Amino acid sequence: MISLTPSFFKTALLTTALMSAGLVYAANPEGIVVYNAQHEGLTKAWVEGFTQETGIPVTLRNGDDTEMGNQIVQEGDKSPADVFLTENSPAMVLVDNAGLLAPVAPTTLEQVGAPYRPAHGRWVGIAARSTVFVYNPSKLTEADLPKSLLDLAGPSWKGRWGASPAGADFQAIVSAVLELKGEAATLEWLKGMKANFTAYRGNSSVLKAVNAGQIDSGVIYHYYAYVDQAKTGENSKNTKLYYFKHKDPGAFVSISGGGVLKSSKHQEDAQAFLKWITGKEGQEVLEKGKSFEYAVGVNAQSNPKLVPLKELDAPVIDASKLNSKKAVELMTQAGLL
Ligand SMILES: [Fe+2]
Incomplete structure:
Protein backbone atom coordinates (compact mmCIF):
# COMPACT_ATOMS: atom_id res chain seq x y z
CA MET A 1 0.00 0.00 0.00
CA ILE A 2 1.29 3.46 -0.83
CA SER A 3 0.98 5.84 2.06
CA LEU A 4 0.25 9.33 0.87
CA THR A 5 2.70 11.12 3.14
CA PRO A 6 3.80 14.70 2.57
CA SER A 7 7.15 13.43 1.25
CA PHE A 8 5.33 11.32 -1.38
CA PHE A 9 3.57 14.44 -2.66
CA LYS A 10 6.83 16.37 -2.58
CA THR A 11 8.57 13.74 -4.74
CA ALA A 12 5.66 13.57 -7.16
CA LEU A 13 5.57 17.34 -7.50
CA LEU A 14 9.32 17.55 -7.99
CA THR A 15 9.27 14.84 -10.68
CA THR A 16 6.47 16.63 -12.53
CA ALA A 17 8.36 19.92 -12.33
CA LEU A 18 11.57 18.32 -13.63
CA MET A 19 9.70 16.54 -16.40
CA SER A 20 8.10 19.73 -17.62
CA ALA A 21 11.55 21.33 -17.55
CA GLY A 22 12.77 18.46 -19.73
CA LEU A 23 15.18 17.26 -17.06
CA VAL A 24 13.69 13.81 -16.54
CA TYR A 25 13.17 11.55 -19.47
CA ALA A 26 9.69 10.20 -18.97
CA ALA A 27 9.23 7.45 -21.58
CA ALA A 128 37.69 4.14 -38.59
CA ARG A 129 41.34 3.26 -37.99
CA SER A 130 44.23 2.52 -40.29
CA THR A 131 46.80 -0.22 -40.20
CA VAL A 132 50.29 1.25 -40.02
CA PHE A 133 53.90 0.09 -40.00
CA VAL A 134 55.73 1.68 -37.08
CA TYR A 135 59.52 1.65 -37.15
CA ASN A 136 62.54 2.89 -35.31
CA PRO A 137 64.57 5.04 -37.73
CA SER A 138 67.80 4.18 -35.93
CA LYS A 139 67.18 0.55 -36.94
CA LEU A 140 65.58 0.89 -40.37
CA THR A 141 66.09 3.45 -43.10
CA GLU A 142 63.41 4.45 -45.59
CA ALA A 143 65.09 2.23 -48.19
CA ASP A 144 64.56 -0.79 -45.91
CA LEU A 145 60.80 -0.32 -45.64
CA PRO A 146 58.58 -3.15 -46.97
CA LYS A 147 56.45 -2.47 -50.05
CA SER A 148 53.69 -4.71 -48.77
CA LEU A 149 52.49 -6.14 -45.46
CA LEU A 150 52.91 -9.53 -47.10
CA ASP A 151 56.70 -8.93 -47.46
CA LEU A 152 57.00 -9.27 -43.68
CA ALA A 153 56.68 -13.05 -44.05
CA GLY A 154 59.91 -13.19 -46.07
CA PRO A 155 63.26 -14.36 -44.59
CA SER A 156 64.81 -10.87 -44.57
CA TRP A 157 62.30 -9.83 -41.89
CA LYS A 158 63.20 -12.56 -39.43
CA GLY A 159 63.35 -11.18 -35.89
CA ARG A 160 62.67 -7.65 -37.07
CA TRP A 161 59.01 -6.94 -36.39
CA GLY A 162 56.37 -7.31 -33.71
CA ALA A 163 52.58 -7.42 -33.40
CA SER A 164 49.82 -8.23 -30.91
CA PRO A 165 48.20 -11.35 -32.41
CA ALA A 166 45.79 -12.05 -29.55
CA GLY A 167 44.06 -8.69 -29.94
CA ALA A 168 40.95 -8.01 -32.02
CA ASP A 169 42.77 -5.14 -33.77
CA PHE A 170 45.39 -7.42 -35.35
CA GLN A 171 42.85 -10.19 -35.98
CA ALA A 172 40.82 -7.70 -38.04
CA ILE A 173 43.93 -7.07 -40.16
CA VAL A 174 44.28 -10.84 -40.68
CA SER A 175 40.61 -11.08 -41.68
CA ALA A 176 41.30 -8.39 -44.29
CA VAL A 177 44.28 -10.34 -45.67
CA LEU A 178 41.98 -13.37 -45.82
CA GLU A 179 39.27 -11.46 -47.69
CA LEU A 180 41.78 -10.03 -50.18
CA LYS A 181 44.14 -12.97 -50.71
CA GLY A 182 42.15 -16.11 -49.84
CA GLU A 183 42.75 -18.91 -47.38
CA ALA A 184 45.88 -20.58 -48.79
CA ALA A 185 47.86 -17.35 -49.24
CA THR A 186 46.79 -16.12 -45.80
CA LEU A 187 47.92 -19.31 -44.07
CA GLU A 188 51.24 -19.11 -45.92
CA TRP A 189 51.67 -15.51 -44.77
CA LEU A 190 50.78 -16.37 -41.19
CA LYS A 191 53.36 -19.18 -41.14
CA GLY A 192 56.00 -16.71 -42.34
CA MET A 193 54.85 -14.29 -39.66
CA LYS A 194 55.21 -16.98 -37.00
CA ALA A 195 58.81 -17.58 -38.10
CA ASN A 196 59.69 -13.87 -38.14
CA PHE A 197 57.78 -11.88 -35.59
CA THR A 198 57.80 -11.26 -31.84
CA ALA A 199 54.46 -11.37 -29.99
CA TYR A 200 53.44 -8.56 -27.65
CA ARG A 201 50.33 -8.05 -25.61
CA GLY A 202 48.53 -5.01 -26.99
CA ASN A 203 49.45 -2.45 -29.63
CA SER A 204 50.84 -0.07 -26.98
CA SER A 205 53.43 -2.69 -26.01
CA VAL A 206 54.45 -3.06 -29.66
CA LEU A 207 54.87 0.72 -29.93
CA LYS A 208 56.89 0.82 -26.70
CA ALA A 209 59.20 -1.98 -27.86
CA VAL A 210 59.85 -0.25 -31.20
CA ASN A 211 60.47 3.05 -29.42
CA ALA A 212 62.92 1.40 -27.02
CA GLY A 213 64.78 -0.28 -29.89
CA GLN A 214 63.91 -3.77 -28.62
CA ILE A 215 62.48 -4.52 -32.04
CA ASP A 216 62.99 -2.70 -35.34
CA SER A 217 59.35 -2.34 -36.34
CA GLY A 218 55.74 -3.40 -35.77
CA VAL A 219 52.27 -3.56 -37.27
CA ILE A 220 49.68 -1.62 -35.28
CA TYR A 221 46.86 0.89 -35.78
CA HIS A 222 47.74 4.51 -36.34
CA TYR A 223 46.08 6.10 -33.29
CA TYR A 224 48.34 4.42 -30.72
CA ALA A 225 51.20 6.65 -31.87
CA TYR A 226 49.05 9.80 -32.12
CA VAL A 227 47.56 9.30 -28.67
CA ASP A 228 51.06 8.92 -27.23
CA GLN A 229 52.29 12.00 -29.10
CA ALA A 230 49.40 14.04 -27.70
CA LYS A 231 50.49 13.04 -24.18
CA THR A 232 54.23 13.01 -23.45
CA GLY A 233 55.43 11.20 -26.57
CA GLU A 234 57.68 9.09 -24.36
CA ASN A 235 56.62 5.82 -26.01
CA SER A 236 56.77 7.05 -29.60
CA LYS A 237 59.46 9.75 -29.81
CA ASN A 238 61.93 7.33 -31.46
CA THR A 239 59.42 6.00 -33.98
CA LYS A 240 58.06 6.87 -37.41
CA LEU A 241 54.87 5.76 -39.10
CA TYR A 242 54.79 4.34 -42.59
CA TYR A 243 51.52 3.76 -44.46
CA PHE A 244 51.57 0.99 -47.09
CA LYS A 245 48.93 2.67 -49.33
CA HIS A 246 48.47 1.29 -52.93
CA LYS A 247 45.47 -0.80 -51.82
CA ASP A 248 47.88 -3.15 -50.09
CA PRO A 249 46.40 -5.45 -47.40
CA GLY A 250 48.62 -3.43 -45.04
CA ALA A 251 46.65 -0.29 -45.96
CA PHE A 252 43.54 -1.88 -44.49
CA VAL A 253 41.20 0.61 -42.82
CA PRO A 308 43.74 12.25 -44.49
CA LEU A 309 41.78 9.03 -44.88
CA LYS A 310 41.51 9.54 -48.65
CA GLU A 311 45.31 9.64 -49.00
CA LEU A 312 45.70 6.22 -47.40
CA ASP A 313 44.54 4.44 -50.57
CA ALA A 314 43.01 1.58 -48.59
CA PRO A 315 41.96 -1.66 -50.30
CA VAL A 316 38.24 -1.83 -51.05
CA ILE A 317 36.76 -4.41 -48.71
CA ASP A 318 33.16 -5.23 -47.87
CA ALA A 319 33.32 -5.02 -44.07
CA SER A 320 30.29 -7.32 -43.75
CA LYS A 321 32.41 -10.15 -45.18
CA LEU A 322 35.26 -10.00 -42.67
CA ASN A 323 35.44 -13.43 -41.09
CA SER A 324 37.10 -13.43 -37.68
CA LYS A 325 36.28 -17.08 -37.03
CA LYS A 326 38.24 -18.26 -40.06
CA ALA A 327 41.04 -15.77 -39.36
CA VAL A 328 41.42 -17.09 -35.81
CA GLU A 329 41.36 -20.67 -37.10
CA LEU A 330 44.18 -19.93 -39.55
CA MET A 331 46.18 -18.07 -36.88
CA THR A 332 45.81 -21.07 -34.58
CA GLN A 333 46.87 -23.39 -37.38
CA ALA A 334 49.98 -21.25 -37.96
CA GLY A 335 50.81 -21.43 -34.24
CA LEU A 336 50.17 -17.74 -33.56
CA LEU A 337 47.44 -18.26 -30.96
FE1 LIG B 1 42.65 -0.46 -30.37
Missing part, protein backbone atom coordinates in the same frame (compact mmCIF):
# COMPACT_ATOMS: atom_id res chain seq x y z
CA ASN A 28 12.28 5.37 -20.68
CA PRO A 29 13.69 6.48 -17.32
CA GLU A 30 16.14 3.55 -17.10
CA GLY A 31 17.70 4.53 -20.43
CA ILE A 32 19.70 2.20 -22.68
CA VAL A 33 22.44 -0.35 -22.14
CA VAL A 34 25.41 -0.18 -24.49
CA TYR A 35 27.83 -3.09 -24.82
CA ASN A 36 30.97 -1.20 -25.64
CA ALA A 37 34.08 -2.69 -27.21
CA GLN A 38 35.38 0.66 -28.46
CA HIS A 39 38.00 2.48 -26.41
CA GLU A 40 36.29 3.56 -23.19
CA GLY A 41 37.39 7.19 -23.34
CA LEU A 42 35.85 7.70 -26.78
CA THR A 43 32.55 6.05 -25.92
CA LYS A 44 32.34 7.95 -22.63
CA ALA A 45 32.68 11.23 -24.53
CA TRP A 46 29.88 10.13 -26.89
CA VAL A 47 27.64 9.08 -24.01
CA GLU A 48 28.13 12.35 -22.12
CA GLY A 49 27.24 14.42 -25.17
CA PHE A 50 24.24 12.26 -26.03
CA THR A 51 22.77 12.20 -22.52
CA GLN A 52 23.32 15.92 -22.11
CA GLU A 53 21.38 16.63 -25.28
CA THR A 54 18.61 14.05 -25.06
CA GLY A 55 18.30 13.33 -21.34
CA ILE A 56 18.46 9.60 -22.12
CA PRO A 57 20.68 7.82 -19.59
CA VAL A 58 23.20 5.28 -20.91
CA THR A 59 24.70 2.38 -18.98
CA LEU A 60 28.00 1.15 -20.39
CA ARG A 61 29.34 -2.38 -20.20
CA ASN A 62 32.89 -2.44 -21.44
CA GLY A 63 34.87 -5.30 -22.90
CA ASP A 64 36.74 -6.20 -26.06
CA ASP A 65 35.35 -7.11 -29.47
CA THR A 66 35.55 -10.89 -29.15
CA GLU A 67 34.32 -11.00 -25.57
CA MET A 68 31.32 -8.71 -26.10
CA GLY A 69 30.39 -10.18 -29.49
CA ASN A 70 30.39 -13.72 -28.10
CA GLN A 71 28.44 -12.59 -25.04
CA ILE A 72 25.65 -11.08 -27.15
CA VAL A 73 25.45 -14.21 -29.31
CA GLN A 74 25.26 -16.34 -26.17
CA GLU A 75 22.57 -14.15 -24.58
CA GLY A 76 20.60 -14.15 -27.83
CA ASP A 77 17.26 -12.37 -27.68
CA LYS A 78 17.53 -12.20 -23.87
CA SER A 79 20.51 -9.87 -24.06
CA PRO A 80 20.14 -6.76 -21.90
CA ALA A 81 22.10 -4.86 -24.57
CA ASP A 82 20.23 -2.24 -26.60
CA VAL A 83 23.26 -1.14 -28.63
CA PHE A 84 26.58 -2.78 -29.54
CA LEU A 85 29.67 -0.73 -30.41
CA THR A 86 32.78 -2.45 -31.72
CA GLU A 87 36.41 -1.51 -32.26
CA ASN A 88 36.51 -3.47 -35.55
CA SER A 89 33.97 -4.99 -37.91
CA PRO A 90 34.38 -8.77 -37.35
CA ALA A 91 32.67 -8.85 -33.93
CA MET A 92 29.69 -7.00 -35.40
CA VAL A 93 29.59 -9.43 -38.33
CA LEU A 94 29.47 -12.27 -35.78
CA VAL A 95 26.41 -10.76 -34.08
CA ASP A 96 24.79 -9.98 -37.43
CA ASN A 97 25.33 -13.53 -38.67
CA ALA A 98 23.43 -14.72 -35.60
CA GLY A 99 20.45 -12.65 -36.84
CA LEU A 100 20.41 -10.39 -33.80
CA LEU A 101 20.55 -6.91 -35.37
CA ALA A 102 17.67 -4.59 -36.24
CA PRO A 103 17.97 -2.41 -39.37
CA VAL A 104 19.64 0.92 -38.70
CA ALA A 105 17.37 3.93 -39.33
CA PRO A 106 17.83 5.28 -42.91
CA THR A 107 18.47 8.81 -41.58
CA THR A 108 21.46 7.44 -39.66
CA LEU A 109 22.79 5.46 -42.64
CA GLU A 110 22.61 8.61 -44.77
CA GLN A 111 24.97 10.37 -42.38
CA VAL A 112 27.81 7.91 -42.98
CA GLY A 113 29.90 7.61 -46.15
CA ALA A 114 29.10 4.52 -48.24
CA PRO A 115 32.60 2.98 -47.87
CA TYR A 116 32.15 2.98 -44.10
CA ARG A 117 29.00 0.92 -43.73
CA PRO A 118 27.73 -2.36 -45.17
CA ALA A 119 25.11 -2.01 -47.91
CA HIS A 120 22.59 -4.19 -46.02
CA GLY A 121 22.18 -1.46 -43.36
CA ARG A 122 22.01 -3.68 -40.28
CA TRP A 123 24.95 -1.86 -38.72
CA VAL A 124 26.81 1.32 -39.47
CA GLY A 125 30.38 2.62 -39.24
CA ILE A 126 30.98 4.97 -36.31
CA ALA A 127 34.74 5.54 -36.66
CA SER A 254 39.16 -1.07 -40.11
CA ILE A 255 35.63 0.15 -39.46
CA SER A 256 34.28 0.42 -35.93
CA GLY A 257 30.63 -0.49 -35.99
CA GLY A 258 27.42 0.40 -34.22
CA GLY A 259 24.28 -1.72 -34.21
CA VAL A 260 20.91 -1.88 -32.47
CA LEU A 261 19.87 -5.24 -31.07
CA LYS A 262 16.62 -6.60 -32.45
CA SER A 263 15.66 -7.70 -28.93
CA SER A 264 16.03 -4.19 -27.49
CA LYS A 265 12.89 -2.91 -25.81
CA HIS A 266 14.08 0.65 -26.33
CA GLN A 267 14.35 0.73 -30.12
CA GLU A 268 13.71 4.45 -30.42
CA ASP A 269 16.32 5.49 -27.86
CA ALA A 270 18.85 2.96 -29.16
CA GLN A 271 18.42 4.32 -32.70
CA ALA A 272 18.69 7.88 -31.37
CA PHE A 273 22.07 7.01 -29.84
CA LEU A 274 23.45 5.67 -33.14
CA LYS A 275 22.10 8.70 -34.93
CA TRP A 276 23.80 11.02 -32.46
CA ILE A 277 27.25 9.41 -32.61
CA THR A 278 27.24 9.31 -36.42
CA GLY A 279 25.82 12.86 -36.61
CA LYS A 280 27.54 16.23 -36.41
CA GLU A 281 28.29 16.34 -32.67
CA GLY A 282 29.24 12.69 -32.39
CA GLN A 283 31.69 12.92 -35.26
CA GLU A 284 33.12 16.17 -33.85
CA VAL A 285 34.17 14.14 -30.82
CA LEU A 286 36.48 12.29 -33.21
CA GLU A 287 37.74 15.50 -34.80
CA LYS A 288 38.41 17.41 -31.59
CA GLY A 289 38.81 14.73 -28.93
CA LYS A 290 41.75 12.60 -27.90
CA SER A 291 40.90 9.32 -29.65
CA PHE A 292 42.69 10.13 -32.95
CA GLU A 293 40.41 7.68 -34.77
CA TYR A 294 39.00 8.77 -38.13
CA ALA A 295 35.56 10.32 -38.54
CA VAL A 296 33.27 8.56 -41.05
CA GLY A 297 30.38 11.03 -41.31
CA VAL A 298 29.70 12.36 -44.82
CA ASN A 299 30.47 15.96 -43.88
CA ALA A 300 32.70 15.20 -40.93
CA GLN A 301 36.36 16.18 -40.55
CA SER A 302 38.96 14.02 -38.87
CA ASN A 303 41.60 15.38 -36.55
CA PRO A 304 43.82 17.64 -38.74
CA LYS A 305 46.96 15.98 -37.32
CA LEU A 306 46.09 12.72 -39.11
CA VAL A 307 47.07 11.76 -42.66
